[in-house]
C-alpha cells in the first residue's frame with residue numbers, strides 16, 4: 298500500500314470566506330487571444346460560468362480547441378483572462394492572487410522535465426518557489442507516495458514516460474494544494490499506467506482532494522468523474538452529475554441478427570427508427586418508455602424476419618456528447 302500524500306484542505310477553509318463552498322467558481326470568464334500573423338482575434342472562452350464543488354472529481358470534457366487548457370491556465374495564473382471573475386478555494390484570482398495560486402496544483406500535459414535535475418532536487422526547488430519553508434517540505438514523502446523513491450537521485454532523463462508523468466503529479470503537489478488539476482492526464486499513457494494513475498487520483502480524492510481533470514476521452518470522464526462539464530467552442534453546454542448526463546439520452550438500440558442477412562429494411566417496419574447494418578443485421582433505435590422491447594420484437598417477427606440473435610445497447614457518454622455538440 299502506497300502512503301498517501303495529504304492535501305491541505307483545512308488551513309485554507311479556515312481562512313476562507315463563508316460563501317466559498319465551491320473549490321472553483323468562474324463567472325462570465327472570457328478570453329480573447331490577440332490576433333496572430335494577420336488572423337482574427339481568437340475568442341477562446343465566451344463567458345464561462347462554472348461551479349466545481351469541493352471534494353468532487355470533476356471532468357472538463359470537450360473536443361480539441363474547445364478552451365479547456367485556456368480555462369485551466371487562467372486558474373493556474375499562466376494565462377491572463379480578458380474579463381470575468383474566478384475564485385479558487387474561495388480566493389479571487391485578482392484580489393488574492395497568491396492564496397488562489399497556492400490552492401491549486403496543475404499537472405501539465407507535456408512531459409517536459411529539466412533533464413539535469415534529479416526528482417528530489419526538482420521537487421525541493423519547486424517547493425521553494427512556492428515559499429514552502431525547508432522544515433515543512435515533504436519531498437521524500439511525496440516521492441514515496443508516487444513510487445519514485447528509487448529514482449530520487451537519478452537524472453530525470455533516465456526516467457521512463459510513466460515515471461515522468463508521476464513526477465509531474467508530484468511536482469503539482471509540493472505545496473499540498475486542496476485542488477489538483479490534471480490536464481489530459483492519460484494522453485499517450487499506456488493502459489496499465491492509466492489504471493494506476495486513476496487509482497491514485499481516486500485515493501487522493503477520498504482523502505479530501507478536489508480533482509479536476511480535462512479530457513477528450515469520454516471513457517475517462519465516464520469512469521472517473523462524479524460531475525462533468527462539457528465545453529465546446531469556448532462555452533459550457535452542459536454541467537451535470539455524470540449519471541444525470543447519461544440519462545439525458547434514454548434511447549436504446551436493439552440489434553437483430555436475422556437468420557438470413559437483410560438486403561433492405563422491410564417495408565412493414567417503416568415508422569420505426571430502423572436501419573440495415575452493413576452485415577445485413579437490423580438496428581432499431583427506440584425509447585423503452587414508450588416502446589416496450591417485446592412489442593418491437595413482435596413487429597420484427599411479423600415482418601417476416603427470423604431472428605437468430607438479439608442484443609441491446611445503452612447510450613453512453615459518447616452519444617450525449619455527439620448530441621450536445623451537434624447543436
Ligand code: ADP
Pocket residue numbers: 330331333339340341359360361362363364365366367368
Ligand atoms: P483545448 O485545451 O480544449 O484543446 P485550448 O484552450 O488549447 O483548447 O484552445 C482554445 C482555442 O484558443 C483554440 O482555438 C486555440 O487554437 C486557441 N488558442 C489557444 N492558445 C492560444 C494562443 N496562445 N494564441 C492564440 N490562440 C490560442
